[in-house]
Structure formats: structure tokens, C-alpha cells
Amino acid sequence: MKILKSKGVKTILPIIVFLIGSIVSCNTASPGIGDQEVARYKDHFLTFKELDIPDGLSKEDSVEYATRKIQNWFVKNALFEKAVENVDGNETLIEMKVENYRISLYIHEYKQKLVDQKVDTVVTHSEVEEYYAKYGDEFRLNTPIVQSYVVTTPISITNQNQLLNLLRSNTESSLVDLKTLCFQSARYYRFDSIWKPFSSLLVEVSGDSRTVSMDNLYKGKIIRFSNNTLDTYIKVIDYLNIGDKTPMNYVYDQIRNIIVRKRKDQFLSRLENDLLQNALNHKKALIQ
DSSP, X not given: OOOOOOOOHHHHHHHHHHHHHHHHHSOTTSTTXXXXXXXXXXXXXXXXXXXXXXXXXXXXXXXXXXXHHHHHHHHHHHHHHHHHHTOTTOHHHHHHHHHHHHHHHHHHHHHHHHHHHHOOOOOXXXXXXXXXXXXXXXXXXXXXXXXXXXXXXXXXXXXXXXXXXXXXXOSHHHHHHXXXXXXXXXXXXXXOOOEEEHHHHHHHTTOOTTTSOSTTOOTTOEEEEEOSSEEEEEEEEEEEOTTSBOOGGGSHHHHHHHHHHHHHHHHHHHHHHHHHHHHHHTTOSOOO
């Protein structure tokens, strides 16, 4: 491919578009296509493989992606060139930072590999229960949460009173009858009674704080509101306010992640201690 001469970004972009368009039209699996040079900045070259154009893009999107990446590559090289010209006296410091960063990358990759291989990430329900029993008081709500049933029906249905009576009842048989009625007549219903942020409940029922308010809530309360075509019913199963202790099932995944993180931290702490002790025992680490 013809090497691009220095003409300024605006001048060469049309050329880039043409060249990239030609390449992406070709079979990218062809031998040597990945090593094809698509751009040059002084003595530095950018190959088609380094563009790393994502699979599945259209020709136009591929051209746009490649053009943007090439332009960014030009800018990076130009900035680096200027930076090198203006950091006289700081080269040693930069090399130290580069070396420290390289060391950190190696250490991070090594630790991550060991953690993935050695740390058990399976957390049982009893372990979550045990952790919650010990530290549950530390989990406090920063937003109100609600357990509720939700039913939305056409405003024209004739069995509204039956629906309300079934919602008010707390028996298992009434819940079965309620589900049957909703299956026949409701536009939407939910009876899982999971804990939800109050704000999520408002989104679910397309309401707002004027329609459904945390004020004056109590267990078993039925809230009803209507628009031109639909009636929405909310039965409050339970609710908790800001500052209340968070239910275990609401923070179940959070506790599980905490337990796994503690295992990883403990594993890495043991690893570091063992490595240090080994280095001292074998005279690798010495205090001068």
C-alpha cells in the first residue's frame, strides 16, 4: 500500500477513507492482509491488524471506526514527539515510572491468575445467613423499600369488587383465586412480593410521589389510582424506611460478594507473607 505522506489530518482523511474502504472490501482473512500498512507517522507504521476493526460492522461503519482510530493514532504520535522534545532532564524519572508500572502490571496479572485458580467463589446460603446474623445491623437502608402486589386492569371490568376483596384477604386460597382472576382480566400483575426500592415501584406502576407516597403506609394497605383507561392496585405487604435494617434477601448478593472478597484478601495476604518469609529464609531479602 502507498505510504501516506505528511499532509495534515484534514487533507489525508479522504485518502484514509478510500484506502480503508478498499481494505475492508477485501477478504480480511487473506494472507498478509493484517500486516498491510495503513498509516505512517515519520518512522512509525500502523497496520491493518492494529486497527482491530470489530467484526460485524458495515463497510461504512468500518471506515468511520478506522478513520477515527487512525486520526487518534496520529495525534498520539504527534503528542509523544512533542513530549520527548520537552522533557529533557526528566527522562530518568519517566523511565522509573514506566518500570514501576510494568512491575505493577506483572504483579496484578499474577495475583489475578492465582485468585482465579485458588479462591473458592461458591458461597452457600448458610454462609450468607451466618454473615448476616453477625453483621446484619451494619446494613442500613439509604432509600425506602417496599414489598407489594401490583395489579393493573382495564377500567371497564365488572369484577372490581371481587378483585378488591381478594386483594384484602391474606389466605392462600384467596391468592390462588386472585391470580386466576388476574390471568383472565388484568393487563399486568405481579405477586412475587420481593423487596423493591420505592422509586422502582413508582416506575413499575407509572406513578409518581403524588400518586403513591411513602407517607401513611401500613401493612395490608390497598392503594388504587386510575387514568382514562386503566385502574392500578397496589397492596403493601411490608415496607421499610431510610435507616431501617436491610432485609437479608435484599443484600444477599452484596453479602456474597463481601464473603468472596474477604477470601481473596485473606489468600493474597497469606501469599505475600509466605513470599516474604521465603525470601528472608533464602537470604534473597536483606536489610543493609
